[in-house]
Amino acid sequence: MKKLLIASAILMAAPFAAQAGANFVEGDKTFGGDAELGATLTTGNTETTSVKGRLDMKHELGNWENQYLLEALYKEDTGEVTGKRYYGLIQADYKFDEKSYTFVNGNHEIDPFTGFDSKSTVSAGYGHKFIDTGKTLFNVEVGPGYQYKRLDDESAAAAGYETEDSWVAHGVVNFEKQITESSKFKQMFVADYGDSLEGRSETSITANIIGALAMKFAVIVRYNSEPLDDKKSTDTETNMTLLYAF
Structure with a gap:
């Protein structure tokens, strides 16, 4: 944990050190985002519950653009929990230029x-927008990172240790395309390479229904090159959600 705190302090200082040398003209202050929710409930001979929620917010403040992301997934089948995942992210970008x-x-x-x-x-690390036309966006991010994992009791007993930590190479490739006036395609890859390779791919299509309300179809693939002994290396998730932009 001490290593994690040291790494956090070093990495958090990077954008502030860069701010002094940047001359990019500040823009307007803006705040917005979108919230999405999808649920499936069945009763009778088969009782299942599946809920997916996501809140993605962005805040632009001059040269800074901050992102706040929360995700939750819960699945239950005949009283047994078959899936549960909670994820939170904060990212701060400091723009040198466009x-x-x-x-x-x-x-x-x-x-x-x-x-x-x-x-x-x-x-x-460093990010660059190779294409940014308003209708098409293609950007890449690369840099160093630090990862800390804590095993559950069962896995720790089998492995003989409780935690894992390593320095990683972090990379993101993001592509967005406005297909029509009411629909958008997104493809994002995220990878962290250290003691193992962990990757996440999200492919989605969003189509407006009315006003700020849209329907989103997404396929998410998670990959770990070295999973624990009784786990699979690849997880997939396919969902349909309602999305509200604000």
Whole structure:
């Protein structure tokens, strides 16, 4: 844990050090985001519950653009919990100009079905928007990071240790395309490479229904090159949710 605190302090200082040398003209202060929710409930011979929620907010303050993200997934089948995941992320970007920026990212995930009680990652680095036309966005982020994991009691007893930690190389590739006036396609890859390779891919299509209300279809794939002994390396999630932009 001491290493995690030291790494957090070093990485959080990076954008502030860069601010002194930047000359980019500050923009307006803006705040917005979107909230989405999807649920499936069945009763009778089969009783299942599936709930997916997500809140994604962005705050622009001059040269700074901050993102706050919360996700929750819960699944239950005939009284037995079959899926549970909670995820939170905070990212701060400091813009040098219209294309280049530096970032600091911290995220925390709770997913007991992976054999870990929790996983925390902090990273910092450089981002660049190769395409940003208003209708098409393609940007890449790279930088160093630090990852800390805590195993659950069962996995810790089998493995003989309680925690894992490592420095990682962090990378993000993001592509967004406005297909029509009312629909958008997004593809994002996130990877952390250290003692193992962990990746996340999210592919989604969003279509407006009316006003600020839209329907979102998404396929999410999570990959771990070295899962715990009784776990699979790949998890997939497919969901349909209602999205409200504000």
